[in-house]
Amino acid sequence: MIHKKHTITGLNEMVYILREYKDKKDWQIDFYNIYGALLLSFDSDAETLQRLEDEDETYRMVTEWMDVALMLGKEY
Numbered sequence: 001m002i003h004k005k006h007t008i009t010g011l012n013e014m015v016y017i018l019r020e021y022k023d024k025k026d027w028q029i030d031f032y033n034i035y036g037a038l039l040l041s042f043d044s045d046a047e048t049l050q051r052l053e054d055e056d057e058t059y060r061m062v063t064e065w066m067d068v069a070l071m072l073g074k075e076y
Contacts, residue, residue: 002027014062022052
């Protein structure tokens with residue numbers, strides 16, 4: 001299993017990194033803010049892999065989950 005951790009400053013970075021893994025299986029990517037707090041984790045489940053096929057859909061997925069993270073009090 002591939003397990004990567006990335007510190008990000010914007011949604012576009014998340015989309016770019018996730019799209020690199022669209023053809024790989026068995027991975028988990030954790031995204032952290034600049035303060036070291038975990039924002040989101042994505043793994044290679046079927047729905048995620050399907051949404052990674054299209055860049056616009058990947059951006060929608062990241063935006064949806066980031067909205068949830070912000071509602072939970074996360075900061076980036």
